[in-house]
Amino acid sequence: MLESRGFTVLLVNARHVKNVSGRKSDVLDCQWIQQLMTYGLLSGAFRPADQVCVLRSLWRQRGMLLRSQAREVQHMQKALTQMNVQLANVISDVVGETGQKILRAIVAGERDGQVLGAMKNVRIHASVDEIAKSLQGHWRVEHLFALKQALAAFDFIGTQLAECDQEIEAQLKRLEVHEGDPAKGKKRSRPRNAPKFDLRTQLFKMCGVDLTRIDGIDVTTALAVISETGADMSRFPTEGHFASWLGLCPGTKITGGKVMSGKTKRCANRAAQALRLAAAALRTSQSALGAYFDACARVWTSPRP
Numbered sequence: 001m002l003e004s005r006g007f008t009v010l011l012v013n014a015r016h017v018k019n020v021s022g023r024k025s026d027v028l029d030c031q032w033i034q035q036l037m038t039y040g041l042l043s044g045a046f047r048p049a050d051q052v053c054v055l056r057s058l059w060r061q062r063g064m065l066l067r068s069q070a071r072e073v074q075h076m077q078k079a080l081t082q083m084n085v086q087l088a089n090v091i092s093d094v095v096g097e098t099g100q101k102i103l104r105a106i107v108a109g110e111r112d113g114q115v116l117g118a119m120k121n122v123r124i125h126a127s128v129d130e131i132a133k134s135l136q137g138h139w140r141v142e143h144l145f146a147l148k149q150a151l152a153a154f155d156f157i158g159t160q161l162a163e164c165d166q167e168i169e170a171q172l173k174r175l176e177v178h179e180g181d182p183a184k185g186k187k188r189s190r191p192r193n194a195p196k197f198d199l200r201t202q203l204f205k206m207c208g209v210d211l212t213r214i215d216g217i218d219v220t221t222a223l224a225v226i227s228e229t230g231a232d233m234s235r236f237p238t239e240g241h242f243a244s245w246l247g248l249c250p251g252t253k254i255t256g257g258k259v260m261s262g263k264t265k266r267c268a269n270r271a272a273q274a275l276r277l278a279a280a281a282l283r284t285s286q287s288a289l290g291a292y293f294d295a296c297a298r299v300w301t302s303p304r305p
Contacts, residue, residue, distance in 0.1 A: 003050075010044030017042065046245055052230035055171045059227040060270075062164045066193055069157040075150035076103065083144070085137035090126035095154070097121050102135075107148045111139060165195040172202040175231070182210035191220050199223060207231045215287040216278040224274035246272040 002009050017033055036042050048056065073095055080087055080094070085106075091099050101119040110116060113132030120131060182204040199219040203226065204210050211222040236242040243249040247267025253260040282293040 010042070011047055012042050013045060046229075046235055048228070048230040049232070051171070051175055052227070055168070055175065056227045058164060058168045058171060059223060062161065062168065062195075065157055065161050065164060069154060069161070072150050072154040072157065076147060076154070079143045079147035079150060080137075082146075083137040083140060086134045087131075090131050090134045091120075091124060098124055102131075103147065103151060106139075107144065107151060162196070165197060168195060169197045169202065172199075172206060176202075176205040177231075178205050178208040180204070182212075188212070188218065191218050194218070194220050215285050215289045216282045218278075221274050221278045225271045228269070228271040245269070246275070248272055248275070 012033070017029075017036065033042070047053075076094055077088065087094060087099065087102065091102075093099055094103065098119060098121045102116050105116055105119065113135040114128060116135055117128035117131035120126070120128065124131075126134075181201055200210070200212055203212075203219065203222055207226065208231075211217055211226075212219055233242065236245065240249065247265055247269050249264065250262040251264060253262075279293065282290045283297075284290070285293070
């Protein structure tokens, strides 16, 4: 509201505004903050543009929906385990094509293991007999009811995810500042929980570069970072400032010229979490970054003299 009226608003770290000891009031706090600001001792924290804040809220909402959907998958697995139905022994993913067909058939009343096993996809290595043997459980009514409700909640959250994806796509179109399409690169499989629209093209039109050309960065990682920072990186003078804001730069606890600790500070930065996951994905990457990851891993795991 203050920004809409023309004020320049700064969000200041509370640790930098500690008041002197003595009686405390709002008026004294305001005078103390004004005095520190006059001396140039305060600086505003990073806050993205308003339209980027909208995208950030939508992407965080989508992450919350994915976590809720994952909990419903756990409820499905719990209901199956309580009925002694060991479907996980023959099918790795109960929310895949085969798993969903079998679960929905069970809820609809099918109990014949051979009929349920025949619903498997050709990519499932287990035979129909093996699947039927894993489906020999006791079909207790209360556990079937829990399975039914978990499936209904899973479907409902899927509908909400589709609506959230539509809002994210519309917001990305509002942030388009570049034209054209990204150049064709090496073909990558789309992440399972990625939005259904062409996110790579939308990110290119927003940023002007194809961030997925970086090894370890997929469309969801790129959007997770861009939704927190925006495409304009000029707010950070150097890459060191950006790493410090992320909380990824090493610590500087030094006394008497001796480094006591280089541990990074604790930080709940979502962009930093996405970049850590991207770095971990380099473990199987056949690239220069992947080779560097392997070299660092060997250094840390090698026995110390």
